[in-house]
Amino acid sequence: MQNNMEIDMTNKKKKTMGKQKIEMKKIEKLNYRQVTFSKRRAGLFKKATELCVLTGANVLALVTSPGNRTFTFSSQPNPEDLLRPENRTDGLIQRNQVLQKREYLNDRYEKLVAALEEEKKIGERLRTEEGSRRTLWWEEKVDLEKMGGEELEYYMMALERMKNNVENILMEKEKKGVFCVPDSSMMNIPDVTHYNNI
Incomplete structure (x- = not known):
């Protein structure tokens, strides 16, 4: 009797291949690839659901199929809520x-x-x-009272040109983030405008 059962067991063949280890490389056949994608996607989303339920974590998953269809899973009704910093x-x-x-x-x-x-x-x-x-020319002591009109004008133009050059250099350095340019109210610049009338 026992022999008959053993014979019956050996005659029965497995109808499925069972769980087998798969080599991790791209599946060449398109149909097999799509079936694998669907099963793995379902498994991924199931694991994401379990993670949400067990730990209360917020999960957002985006998956694109081989056919360029996008599938999403979100633990929130609006997936965009998870991307906002205040919800993290x-x-x-x-x-x-x-x-x-x-x-x-x-x-x-x-x-x-x-x-x-x-x-x-x-x-x-x-x-x-x-x-x-x-000494530099602007460091020299100058008696503005003794200057003639043309000489005074030339001197003021030179000072104005120097002031503009310095401002340009400072602004260039400020753009590079080296330091800030103080406004002219902070600078102690003597007022020479009254010498225009000499």
Whole structure:
């Protein structure tokens, strides 16, 4: 009797191949690929649902099929709600804010170091030039009362041109983020407009 049962068992063949390990490479046959995609997508969405139910996590999944159809899964009725920062967890927001601040401070530090190096080079160049010259024309003492009209006009144009050049250089450096340009009310610039009438 036992032999008969063993014979019956050996005559019965498996109707399915069972669970087999699949090699991870792209499936060549289109039909097989689409069937696999549908099953795996369903499995992915099932796992996402379980994750939401068990942990209360917010999950958003976007999947594009081989036929270029997009499928979405969202734990919220409106998937866009998950993309808004106010709906993310506080810890994630704080971590992102810390990272952004750190990134900003590192960037700012690098710019300041570069600006400092640039200023050191300028200082060295000025010290070198200063050694070769006694005084610059704008450093010389000038008696404006003794200047003639044409000479005074030329001197004022030179001062105005120098002021414009300095402003342009400062604005250029401000654009690069090196430093801020103070407005003219903060600068101690003498008023020479009353000399126009001389």
